[in-house]
Structures are given as C-alpha cells and as structure tokens.
Amino acid sequence: MSLVDKILRKVAQLPPFPVVVQRALQLVANPNSSAQDVVDVIQFDQSITADVLRLCNSAYFSLQRKVNSLREALVLIGFNQLFEIILSRQSSHLFSGPSTGYDLQRGELWRHSVASSLLSGIITKRLGRQPSPVLFTAALLHDIGKVVLSEFVKDYFEEIKKLVQEKSVSFSDAEKEVLGIDHAELGGRITEEWKFPKVIVSSVRYHHAPFSTSDPDETVRLTHLCDVVAMLSGIGGGSDGLFYHSPEEILNHYRLNEEDIERFMIQLEDQFGQVKELLNVT
Amino acid sequence: MKIIVSIADMKVTKNAEDTLITYSLGSCIGVVIYDPFAGVGGLLHFMLPDSKIDPQKAQKNPWMFADTGIPSLFKEAYKLGAEKERLEVRVMGGSQIMDGSGFFNIGKKNYMALRRIFRTNGVLIRAEDVGGSGNRTVTLEVSSGKVLVKSSGDEVREL
Numbered sequence: 001m002s003l004v005d006k007i008l009r010k011v012a013q014l015p016p017f018p019v020v021v022q023r024a025l026q027l028v029a030n031p032n033s034s035a036q037d038v039v040d041v042i043q044f045d046q047s048i049t050a051d052v053l054r055l056c057n058s059a060y061f062s063l064q065r066k067v068n069s070l071r072e073a074l075v076l077i078g079f080n081q082l083f084e085i086i087l088s089r090q091s092s093h094l095f096s097g098p099s100t101g102y103d104l105q106r107g108e109l110w111r112h113s114v115a116s117s118l119l120s121g122i123i124t125k126r127l128g129r130q131p132s133p134v135l136f137t138a139a140l141l142h143d144i145g146k147v148v149l150s151e152f153v154k155d156y157f158e159e160i161k162k163l164v165q166e167k168s169v170s171f172s173d174a175e176k177e178v179l180g181i182d183h184a185e186l187g188g189r190i191t192e193e194w195k196f197p198k199v200i201v202s203s204v205r206y207h208h209a210p211f212s213t214s215d216p217d218e219t220v221r222l223t224h225l226c227d228v229v230a231m232l233s234g235i236g237g238g239s240d241g242l243f244y245h246s247p248e249e250i251l252n253h254y255r256l257n258e259e260d261i262e263r264f265m266i267q268l269e270d271q272f273g274q275v276k277e278l279l280n281v282t
Numbered sequence: 283m284k285i286i287v288s289i290a291d292m293k294v295t296k297n298a299e300d301t302l303i304t305y306s307l308g309s310c311i312g313v314v315i316y317d318p319f320a321g322v323g324g325l326l327h328f329m330l331p332d333s334k335i336d337p338q339k340a341q342k343n344p345w346m347f348a349d350t351g352i353p354s355l356f357k358e359a360y361k362l363g364a365e366k367e368r369l370e371v372r373v374m375g376g377s378q379i380m381d382g383s384g385f386f387n388i389g390k391k392n393y394m395a396l397r398r399i400f401r402t403n404g405v406l407i408r409a410e411d412v413g414g415s416g417n418r419t420v421t422l423e424v425s426s427g428k429v430l431v432k433s434s435g436d437e438v439r440e441l
Contacts, residue, residue, distance in 0.1 A: 234308030
C-alpha cells in the first residue's frame with residue numbers, strides 16, 4: 001500500500017462529524033433556507049440543545065431572562081452567534097489532542113482554529129461584509145488535515161525539514177513532496193467525506209494557495225487571510241512555523257494595508273481572551 | 283516555578299527558582315533581560331511595533347507594543363534592583379511569511395522598532411535570534427541566566 005493510501009485510510013478513523021451539524025451546514029450554505037430551518041434541524045439533538053441552553057444561561061451572555069429553547073436563543077443572541085457556538089462546541093474534540101508531528105501540545109491546534117475563526121468575523125467586519133457562517137466554518141476547520149497528517153509528518157519530519165530549510169520549499173509543498181499529500185488537500189478530502197458544502201471544501205483545500213482555484217467564492221481567499229493573520233500572531237504556532245507563501249495580491253485584492261493587519265491582531269487578542277472559557281480554549 | 287508569559291505580556295522576577303517561558307513567537311518578539319549581579323530576570327513578549335495605532339489599547343496593555351512594552355520591562359526590572367549597565371539583553375522572534383514581499387512583514391517592523399528604541403537609549407544586544415520563518419519558544423532560567431531557544435522543529439539551543 002502506498003503512503004498516500006495509508007494516510008487516506010486514517011481519514012476513516014477520524015471521529016464522525018455530528019450529523020445534525022452537517023445537515024445544519026448544508027442549510028447554512030443554501031441561500032434559500034432560513035435561520036429557522038437550521039434551528040428546526042438542530043433542536044432534535046438533545047445534547048446539542050442542552051449544551052447551547054446551558055451556555056446561553058451562563059454568565060458569559062448575562063441575558064436578562066432564562067433561555068428555555070433554541071428558538072428563544074435564536075431571538076436573543078442571533079443566528080450567527082448561535083451557529084458559531086454550536087459549530088465550535090461540536091468541533092473542539094476533533095482538534096483537542098496533541099499534534100506531535102507539528103510539535104503542538106494538546107489544545108494548541110484548537111487555539112489556532114479558534115483564532116482563525118475569530119479573525120473571520122474581524123476581517124469581514126472591516127471589509128463591510130455580512131458575517132458569514134460559511135467562512136466561519138472554513139476558518140475554524142481549515143487545518144483539520146493536520147489532525148490526520150500529524151503522525152506521518154512526525155515519521156518523516158527530518159526529510160520535510162530538510163526541504164523547508166535547505167531548499168526554501170513551503171511546509172505544505174514539502175509535505176506533498178515527501179508524503180504525497182499535504183494537510184490542506186487532506187483537509188479537503190476529509191470535509192468532502194463529511195459532505196460539507198463545496199465552498200467549505202475548496203476553502204480548506206486551497207487555504208495555502210488561494211489563487212490557484214477557479215472557485216470564484218471569496219470564502220477561499222478570506223480563509224487564507226484568516227490563517228495567515230493567526231500564524232503571524234503566533235497563536236497555536238507549531239513546527240511548520242510561518243513556512244508558507246502568501247501571495248501579495250491578497251492585500252491588494254481587499255485593499256487592505258499593513259496597518260489593517262496590525263489592527264486585526266489587536267482585535268484578535270481582545271476577542272481571544274473573551275471566548276477562552278466558552279470554547280474550552282486553555 | 284515555571285512562569286508563562288503570554289502574547290502581549292511581561293513578567294519580571296528575582297526568584298532564583300523561577301523559569302520564565304514564552305511559547306510560539308511568530309512575528310512577535312521576545313526580549314529577555316537579565317542582571318547576573320542582582321539575579322533579576324525579565325521577559326517581554328510584544329506583538330506590534332508602535333502603540334500609535336491604538337493608544338487606548340496601549341494604556342490597558344502596554345506589553346502589546348514595542349514602544350510601550352520595552353520601557354515597562356526595563357522599569358519593572360529596575361524596581362527589583364537590576365541596573366542598566368549590568369543587563370544582558372537578548373532578542374528573539376520577528377519571523378515572517380516566506381515571501382518577504384514587503385507584505386505581512388510585521389516581524390521585521392517589530393525588530394526595527396526595537397533597534398530604534400535600544401539605540402536611543404544606549405542598550406546593547408548581547409545575542410539575538412531573529413527573522414526567518416520559524417516559530418520560537420524562549421526560556422530564561424533565572425538561577426543561571428541561561429536563555430534557551432527552540433525554533434520550529436529544531437533542537438533547543440542556548441543563546
């Protein structure tokens with residue numbers, strides 16, 4: 001069996017993505033569905049509902065009255081925040097283990113994921129766009145491929161490192177050269193397996209090469225930008241460091257400058273402190 | 283005791299049993315100062331070059347920026363008995379995305395800001411490990427003054 005086959009077989013061993021959330025994601029990506037449709041799907045899952053209600057009634061939200069149902073939660077905290085909480089809470093266990101190949105302690109990859117997802121909100125706001133649950137999801141899950149690839153990166157680390165340090169190859173290109181597949185492509189396969197909406201699959205797959213896909217959806221480019229700013233800030237940074245490319249066009253494309261990037265980092269630091277407890281981030 | 287210095291954070295100590303550590307410096311910079319005579323050590327992890335971008339934030343958290351964080355680090359160390367002439371200063375971090383196209387070069391700007399502040403104040407750097415694209419974890423053992431750096435995937439080395 002080839003190494004790539006071995007890696008792909010490991011995908012099957014990942015814990016399944018909660019079906020209810022999967023279904024909710026498909027609705028979220030569909031412009032014809034409403035927030036109510038999404039809530040109608042989720043409310044049949046008792047453990048998710050109980051978790052959301054417990055959080056809504058916690059000190060974090062300090063709401064004026066007790067929230068007894070998802071419909072009430074929707075009204076009180078709004079769809080975007082409700083969706084973000086559900087997705088984050090249901091994804092954290094996937095990322096929580098150590099990723100030794102990337103030299104990441106337990107919880108570090110999750111920190112990086114949460115930082116990227118927070119940046120999705122910060123950046124869309126600066127660009128004057130509506131908050132996008134689809135972008136939030138892509139940003140949160142962009143490194144899911146690392147969860148599976150980590151053990152292989154560990155076994156072949158010296159070869160990967162050599163390419164990166166001596167030949168100035170980016171970390172993901174080196175993964176591809178040594179292992180036959182990189183963590184972004186693998187993440188694309190995983191999200192495909194989970195039947196995620198196409199745009200999320202492309203955003204995960206091309207998060208290190210945002211201009212090499214013909215997908216016109218901005219989510220791909222924005223996911224890349226969220227990842228880069230999270231990497232710069234150092235939150236959950238591992239052995240792959242900043243050994244990645246970021247095309248110059250990305251800033252021109254959004255008419256952003258360096259100061260904008262600095263402001264994103266300041267806001268990230270603020271928000272990260274606030275959500276720590278809510279999202280099991282240590 | 284192991285004392286963790288977070289992002290945009292600073293700690294000083296004169297307890298010989300302490301170890302100051304900061305994880306994963308990306309484009310951020312870690313500044314370690316140590317006075318072997320007074321046994322005082324300090325570690326600053328700043329994120330951005332200039333507080334002018336958000337003065338309010340700097341008031342709340344001076345350690346976020348080079349121009350407010352560095353003076354604060356030195357002042358706090360002086361309070362514990364450190365003296366400027368004796369301070370050993372080491373600088374780590376300031377990494378960049380590979381292209382170095384001038385975009386996303388916050389790491390470089392951080393380093394330039396630090397150099398400017400040190401030059402104005404006559405502070406010399408004893409050793410540094412800056413630039414490139416690696417993430418760095420930095421440790422100061424207060425008992426010995428030893429500074430250890432671990433860069434992306436490399437072994438720990440003394441600086």
